[in-house]
Amino acid sequence: MKKISNYLCFIALFAMVFTSCSKEEENVTANDPDKATLSFGAILKDLANQSNKQSSTDDLPACTEGAVAAYVEIALYEDGQPVVGSTSTPFRVDLVGGQVFTEEVPELELEPGTYSLEHFMVYDTNGNLLWVAPRGGVLAEFVANPLPLNIDLGAGVKKYVDVSVICYDDRDVREYGYLFFDIDTNEAIEFCIFGNYCPPSGRHYPAEYSVSVWSGTSASGTALYTNVSNETGYYDNGDFYAEPLCFALPDTDGLDEYYFEITLRSSDEYGTVTERVVRRGTINDDIVRAFFDGDDNLDYYHFREGEGCGDDSTPIFEDPESDSVFYKTCAYPMNGSNSVALTYLEVNGDVLKATVLAAGVTPNRTHPQHLHGFDDGTNSQCPPMSADTNSDGFISLEEGAPYYGGVQLSLNYEDETFPVADANGIYTYQRTFDLSEMDLPSWEDMAVVVHGRMVNGTYQATLPVACGQVSNLP
Secondary structure (H helix, E strand, O other): OOEEEOOOEOOOOOOOOOOOOOOEEOOOOOOOOOOEEEEEEEEEEEOOOOOOOOOOOOOOOEOOOOOOOOEEEEEEEEOOEEEEOOOOOOEEEEEOOOOOOEOOOHHHEEOOEEEEEEEEEEEOOOOOEEEEOOEOOHHHHHOOOOEOEEEEEOOOOEEEEEEEEEEEOOOOOOOOOOOOOOOOOOOEEEEEEEEEEOOOOOOOEEOOEEEEEEEOOOOOOEEEEEEEEOOEEEOOOOOEEEOOEEEEEEOOOOOOEEEEEEEEOOEOOOEOOOOEEEEEEEEEHHHHHOOEEOOOEEEOEEEEEOOOOOOOOOOOOEOOOOOOEEEEEEEEEOOOOOOEEEEEEEEEOOEEEEEEEEEOOOOOOEOOEEEEEOOOOOOOOOOOHHHOOOOOOOOOHHHHHHHHOEEEEEOOOOOOOOOEOOOOOEEEEEEEEEOOOOOOOOHHHOEEEEEEEEEOOEEEEEEEEEEEEOEEOO
């Protein structure tokens, strides 16, 4: 399966340090030899005796006798994009006590490149504005280094840059309040989709499609994306291509659920089709993480639409045109594990296609997994901690049985082995079962239990680590 670089989680990072030198120290070793450290010093210049000041002082603070600078606020850009703070939300750096240079902070290491200082203001401990670095216009005539100030950084260099700041000594100068904003950081996780379409001819084509996403379990939730289409085109040699479609999904504390609808579109390559929803359903943030492949990559969900096109890579969504009945289980951690497992059950007559996508299980170990249930129609449940009757801190297989019942179907391979997790604690399981000789309870009366984890240095293969009740897909 194709792997895509994981742009992971959408977090704003802010960084800067200021000192009072104006030279490059070429032999200073930064924390990272491939990065550079940027520092600034403030040069005070008073405009009280300048003659052409009357039209240029509206944005300047009044000079304060005996003022003691405490911190600065800055905005640093690269290629027009904010890197450290922004002009609307500057970044604060404290000064060394009694000095006009800042304390060292770890965020100051920057990648080599050309940066632009767009905002620089100096404040006292009470938040009163003391000095401002002017930006262009008439005020630039009064200082040596007006903004914007271009800064070139090389790897392994500590760069020292002077910043000229000014105040205006006039008793009638107007005072302004300055508005500041708290930064509310949020994380997002990435989920990607790729599709194939197979017309009646049986040929495979990269599909053209659009996707809509809602927060929640149906289209009545908050719309996150509406009819986003994947990029398609032709290479110079005439080959048709289609790009995967990736979505940044909000990842808050607790469980986040997302409802997807995938619509097949007509294409210049394979012609006109009946444009319709071909996949739909709800996934959650744990399911999205199950597609993560190590620290840097992720696998995409690959749907295959059309007769003879094959099965989806991991069939996490329902095909609304299928005659099958779809069930799923979100199994959540038990016994102090971090294990989660999505079980997807597609039932068509006497044929069951079972898929399990598990994450957070013990790496490089075999993990038994079963459909549990009762023969008398009792609904299976995942056991509470009170099921730990011997008070050893774990719910054993036997202690959980009164809640979820006995094994009704082993989700193993034809050779009766169970899946083995990879080095990242992830596995994907798929198998087709013939149900004609089986007498199973109602699907929604059963539960999926995944087993196996380390306890006191010993691997206990039967210990339950995740449990979830089976439910019908909407």
